[in-house]
Amino acid sequence: MIFHAALPADEPERAARVVAKMLGGEAMPFPPGPESWMAWSADGSIELEFTPRGREIVHGETELEYRVAERHSRASDWHIALGTVVAADEIVRLATEAGWPTRICDRATFFRCVEVWVEGAAALEILDPQMQAEYRASMTPENWKKVFGVKPAA
Numbered sequence: 001m002i003f004h005a006a007l008p009a010d011e012p013e014r015a016a017r018v019v020a021k022m023l024g025g026e027a028m029p030f031p032p033g034p035e036s037w038m039a040w041s042a043d044g045s046i047e048l049e050f051t052p053r054g055r056e057i058v059h060g061e062t063e064l065e066y067r068v069a070e071r072h073s074r075a076s077d078w079h080i081a082l083g084t085v086v087a088a089d090e091i092v093r094l095a096t097e098a099g100w101p102t103r104i105c106d107r108a109t110f111f112r113c114v115e116v117w118v119e120g121a122a123a124l125e126i127l128d129p130q131m132q133a134e135y136r137a138s139m140t141p142e143n144w145k146k147v148f149g150v151k152p153a154a
Contacts, residue, residue: 002046002080003047004046004047004048004049005048005049005080006048006049006050006051006057007048007049007050007051007118007122008050008051008052008053008054008055008076008121008122009050009051009052009053009118009119009122010052010053010074010119010121011119012035012036012037012050012051012052013027013029013035013037013050014098015037015039015050015118015119016028016037016038016039016048016050017037017039018094018095018098018100018118019039019048019050019116019118019124020039020040021086021094022084022086022090022091022094022095022116022126023039023040023041023042023046023082023084023085023086023126024041024042024084024085024086025039025040025041025042025043025044025046026039026040027039027040028040030049030050030051035051035052036049036050036051036052037049037050038050041082041084042084042085043085046082046083048082051066053072053074053121054068054069054072055067055068055069056068056069056072074119074120074121075121076121076122076123078122079122079123079124079125080124080125081113081124081125081126081127081135082124082125082126082127083126083127083129083132084126084127084128085128085129086126086128087128088104088114088128088130088131091114091116091126091128092104092114095114095116095117099120100116100117100118100119100120101116101117101120102114102115102116102117103115105125107125109138110134110135110138110139111127111131111134111135111138111139112127112131112134113125113126113127113131113135114126114127114128114131
């Protein structure tokens, strides 16, 4: 189970508010980080933290610390898949209204998702209830081994 994830955003409050709507939940300030916001899912099981882009998380003296990166890119090397109670067409509408690229994708016949590019930079795969059922049915270790011929590590 993933309890929370932190994502960069040019406009953390706006990003949190739009994603919270996609998750059927609510957005609120994230006090530990200046200008940071959280998006919660409808049932409170998912919490996404949006922090100002260009801040790096580093190994601090007593706990993780944020510092401003000398150089950064808007491109990202991560993504996360999330389940929601909100229908796919509503997710697409919200993303489009926010000006974010979005599309419904078929991930190699394993599952469908709504691909949402937060601020055009960070990818979320959001699965409505029907898409979650497809995901759970196809994305299993047994199915992965069968489809790709993966052998257990020796």
